Amino acid sequence: MSEVIDASGLTKAYGETIAVNSVNLQVKKGEIFGFLGLNGAGKTTTIRMLLGMIAPTKGECFIRGEKVTAGNVRMWNLVGYIVETPYSYPELTVKENLEIVWKLRGMKDRSRISWIMGLLKLEQYASVKAKHLSLGNAQRLGIAKALIHKPEILILDEPTNGLDPAGIVEVRELLKDLAENEGVTILVSSHNLDEVSRMATNIAIIHNGRMVREMDAASLENELKKTLVVDGRQKEIMKEILRKKGYDFSVTSDYLEVNGDHAVKHPDQVASMLVEAGCPPTLLQVNKENLENYFLRMIENGEKIHA
Structure with missing residues (x-):
């Protein structure tokens, strides 16, 4: 099916500042x-630029096959x-x-x-x-x-x-x-x-004017990183239990973040383990990273994001 919105190479520069750099978008x-x-x-x-409110420095956009211009x-x-x-x-x-x-x-x-x-x-x-x-x-x-x-x-x-x-x-x-x-x-x-x-x-994700x-x-x-957030009244004992059972976790000022697919996919097993050990959790939820943290992780992992 042909694209209803079809933009190619959209670029907008204000002097030496490039606000958008060679963006392509196709929407069906x-x-x-x-x-x-x-x-x-x-x-x-x-x-x-898609709406014709400003003219692109380079590139063009079509809406249902018609080129977007100020006069159309x-x-x-x-x-x-x-x-x-x-x-x-x-x-x-x-x-x-x-x-x-x-x-x-x-x-x-x-x-x-x-x-x-x-x-x-x-x-x-x-x-x-x-x-x-x-x-x-x-x-x-x-x-x-x-x-x-x-x-x-x-x-x-x-x-x-x-x-x-x-x-x-x-x-x-x-x-x-x-x-x-x-x-x-x-x-x-x-x-x-x-x-x-x-x-x-x-x-589509855009960062610093480029599609990434x-x-x-x-x-x-x-792609989003997920962790199991756990808290309880006996945090030190909970840490020891998790450590003995081989769970990878990090400690924040407020709670424990348990990493790994098994914990995220089976929080019920983590809860049962802690209850059986006499340390019932007061908090148990799966957290998903937000967009800002996702970008930071991409950069830290060496993903190619152009400045």
Whole structure:
């Protein structure tokens, strides 16, 4: 299947500073493509080039086979997007902001406004001015504006910023439903590895403006370092038990981190062993490294990340 989003060699330089360096991206129909990177890695600059907001210094991008240029506005009827902060008219209400987007998009069906407020749970804020919204509800309004015209393509820059845990789950499930059941093609950027890995089908990682990894979500899951975190009231005795049983572990100021696949895959056996020895754990959980630690480990292991 041909790519809905196809970018090759995207490069953006500001004087001698290269913000994005030869990035290639291909996203297929119905795919949720996770674009991961630490803050300042080049995600937003890349998205701005994908949307034609800034011109690349080198390279080019195509949306459904049409080249992205500043003058090619027709294709944007197919696209919904958020870039960085989801801006709204602060003195206008939620409903008035959505009415403006509805008019600008040239839509005829006015029920789209109430439909999108219901979808993003904004009905109770319909008469609230945008400047009085919480960060999370401002983000919901931004997502509503991106979705109101039912686009075929969504490009979302950090869409869950400011949302509480319940809101994050709602947005995640909404995006998965759009991709799986409506065939919407979604590119979502984030610095939150765990969140993106829960919904993305494929993932690309950008660091210092360069693409350093591309993989499916399952492959990334296998690359992440996992440890079994253990704590208890008799920590010294627990350490001795683990040592005698041949477990490799490290000691932090708060708990023990047990390494190795066996402990991670069979925490129940570790728990039973400690209980039988009279040292029941008060904490037992599998921890997965975050994106920042993943990058640091890549660098320490000599992986090729260009400065």
